[in-house]
Amino acid sequence: MKTLLPTSTAGSLPKPSWLAQPETLWSPWKLQGDELREGKQDALRLSLQEQQQAGIDIVGDGEQSRQHFVTTFIEHLSGVDFAQRETVRIRNRYDASVPTVVGEVSRQKPVFVDDAKFLRAQTTQPIKWALPGPMTMIDTLxxxxxxxxxxxxxxxAKILNQEAKELEAAGVDIIQFDEPAFNVFFDEVNDWGIATLERAREGLKCETAVHICYGYGIKANTEWKKTLGSEWRQYEEIFPKLQKSNIDIISLECHNSRVPMELLELIRGKKVMVGAIDVATNTIETPEEVAATLRKALQFVDADKLCPCTNCGMAPLSRQVALGKLKALNAGAEIVRKELTGL
Incomplete structure (x- = not known):
């Protein structure tokens, strides 16, 4: 029987302290060579176990084998020089030193396919795999x-499509494209951003999702959010066109954000991963707080299309806090499930 309100995460979960520096983005690896390969697999297994322990229904790899949700994918492509760095403004918010595209970009070999096969072998649960979206990739270079x-x-988009098809063949049930840049470059999103996203998912039979959030709980993002006023209506600019796209699931940030819930009406008919966990605070939500967010969302999303989720990745949090938040997500979803089924 299909689970009502299946829970999931937006992507990253904290890494163990023996693998990388905790609570840090772009944290360097503490192991190398075969030890690093084994360490990543051990961390992936551990991350899966913690998701299962918390009762998460659609599980992922917790992004244990990647330093960063965008650059780790780009590292494996030819045409990008990581030694030649330039400072660019990322999502119009903060400056970062990034690699340079020096020639035609191409993918010589699979990037995450072995990791996905490893995850698939560990569980019979549905698995979701995150890839960076085309627009967020160009914004990080x-x-x-x-x-x-x-x-x-x-x-x-062409390269992502090659990877996505191999991930699907490895047994991935949902492929998610991370596009936080969709909340910034509205004209480009509508002109060609959604079209390139559709090119990235071309020919896939598995479900596809796009994750659009306001970013990790890092200072540059929390400062930016303070400038957005009492209502965050960024989604309004892109939802009408996304609603017409062939992406199956839209993942967005709701809890502790100032996104008016009625904007979800603009994507009626799509499955929605409703972010009911704030990743910008160490405070662990109560199950009742999670349930309250889900109840609000249910005014605009049919129950069979709602997936309770986290707002964004949790890599910068401690493992203890992340696990507490996942347990709260599951407990809050369970409250609402009982209300919906009367059981």
């Missing part, structure tokens, strides 16, 4: 070759 954001996005 300096383009010294194509000199066109759109051209580079189409190239990345």
């Amino acid at each position: 300096y383009d010294g070759h194509y000199k066109s954001r759109e051209k580079l996005a189409w190239e990345f």
Whole structure:
């Protein structure tokens, strides 16, 4: 029987302290060579176990084998020079030193497929795998070759499609494209961003999701949120076109955000991963707080299309806090399930 309100995470979960520096983005690995490969697999197994212990229904790898949700994918592509770095403004919010596109980009070999096979072998539960979306990839690079954001996005879409097809063949049930850049570059999203996303999912039979959030709980993002006023209506700009797209699931940030819930009406008919866990605080939600967010969302999303989720990745949090939050997500979903079924 299909689970009502299946819970999931947006992607990353904290890494164990023996693998990488905890509570840090872009944290360097503490192991190398075969030890690192084994360490990543051990961390993936541990992350899966913690998700299962918390009662999460759709599980992931917790992004244990990647330093960063975008750059780890790009590292495996040719045409990008990581030694040649430039400082760029990321999502119009903060400066970062990023690699340079120096020639035609291409994927010589699979990036995450072995990891996905490893995860698939550990569980019979549905698994979700996150990939960076084309627009967020171009926003995390300096383009010294194509000199066109759109051209580079189409190239990345083709590469992502190759990877996604192999992930599907490895047994992944849902492929999620992370597109936080969709909350910033509205004109580009509507002009070609959604089209490149559809190119990335072309020919897939598994379900596809797009995750659009306001970012990790890092200072640059929390400061930016303070400038957004009492209502965050960014989703309003892109939801109408996303609703018409062939992406199956839209994952968004709701809890402790100022996103008006009625915006969900704009994507009526899509499955929605409703972020009911705030990743920008160490405070663990109560099950009742989670349930309250889900009840509000149910005014605009049919119950069979709602998936309780986290707002964003939890890599910068401690493992203890992340596990507490996952347990709260499951307990809150269970409250609402009982209300819906009367059981």
